[in-house]
Amino acid sequence: MIDLRPDLAIIARNVAPDSRVLDIGCGDGALMAALRDRHGVDARGLEIDPANVSAAVARGLSVVQGDADTDLAGYPDQAFDYAILSRTLQTTRRPDRVLDHLLRIGRQAFVSFPNFAHWRVRASLLFGGRMPVNRLLPERWYDTPNIHHVTIDDFRAMVAERGIAIDAEWFLSGDKRARPAGANIFAEHAVFLLHR
């Protein structure tokens, strides 16, 4: 069995069996395949990169090539138990609108993202004066797809402003779980389960 990326593994463990899932930014379909094969989940995907779409379709998955910023409007309300957006929020042009679509399409939404307030990022900016290029954020400022860097505290503030409830949250440092206390400094990634 293929090992899932840690944030995906958390999501996979917390999706109810036999549910309906829309995975937005599904990549080559690794999470969808795991959900389908291990949990009997009816998974659909949206992915921007055609090579990834082809790979996912070749796995027998139902994946549509499209852009989270423009192609979510065509999905009907509450058509899925979960909408999943893993490491994609920070790449969208309007994360707020994408989040609204997630919670319109899915009864609940999983959102994972890299935490821009991690201490390594802070240190890189504070002491180096340069935009960080590290394991967490491997691209340079000009070729990164991450156009809306976000911190855990920023995300909490946004969902609070929009009346979105946090049902669960998980934090990761490397491949290991991090404690919620001080997550905005010590967590590299966050995973939230939300509903409206």
Added chain:
Amino acid sequence: MARRLATPTQPTGLNQRPPGRNQRAMPDDARYGLRRHVTLSGPLSLDSGAALTPVEFGYETYGVPNADASNAILICHALTGDQYVASDHPVTGKPGWWSRMVGPGKPIDPDRHFIICTNVLGSCMGSSGPATIDPATGAPFAMHFPVITVRDMVRAQAMLLDHLGVSRLHAVVGGSMGGMQALSWAATFPQRIEAVVVIASTARHSAQNIAFHEVGRQAIMADPKWREGDYYAAADPPAAGLAVARMAAHITYLSEAGLTEKFGRKLQAREAKTFGFDADFQVESYLRYQGLSFTDRFDANAYLYITRAMDYFDLGEEHGGLLANAFRATDARFCVVSFDTDWLYPTSESRAIVQALNAAAKRVSFVELSSPFGHDAFLLESPQLNAVVAGFLGNGR
């Protein structure tokens, strides 16, 4: 280059055996094989209100049906295509038009699938069309052939499948007009299909699509040899008109970049422009050849009827104006593919299909592939297309 598929059946002889739905499908069954022809009594009720009886089919099958024929795949051909999807064309001698997709080791494989391809209703390669003899008069139908629709083509295909003992298709696959038929299958026989592959197609003909077809039809009808369609007896068809129709249409199958890459402004077998109206440019010579060679294998009236059927195609309109309604009754999986340089049926048309399928909560995959070759890309070598179709047909659940 020319390659014939291995087949367990005899490639010749007309099939006059009556329908035998309950009879066990045997590999040596005369219904199966290359260059088959059958006349079924029908009647076939048409969208126009007319009915056709009998109905003739020119078709080919490859591979062997399994016990319940659940490995059957129907391939639907495009406007000027035919049933010779993976075997040499009897007129041109060219290899099958989709032998890149259909054949041993290919995504649609006669070693695993029972593959059926029939000449569409209205065409001229053995299925009922304007060149067919009208039993009422003993002369070709010509323009007395009823106007048909894409849905009529699909209904005819269903008749043939009944005859072949295929109750449910593993998949229906088509590009261009073949994709329209595949979509129409999902709407017309929602329980008879498990999977639908729609390549470089649309759920409705646009004004631009209709406009180009009208140019072609007018070219045919402006040819004095067209004679209101009654040219069969004189054996002097409106070849010039049909050639112009084909030339105009052929441009729409290519792309500006593809034409530039292939021809640019290169001159045809001459050093300088001739200051005349001969085919100075290679692209002119190419188009003239495409037009002329087309007239050897295609009937002008069939071109009129099939383009009309395509122009009438609007699957949403057939279902209360909402395309999603066309798909509600089926549990089939869908795979929609477009090409980025196809301006005849652009990606936006495929996206409209995908959105309707999403709105109907159907299982759909969609990918836009990159190719410099425009609409024709679906017929050309495309490892990505093959990978997508193979994956979709092979691993789907």
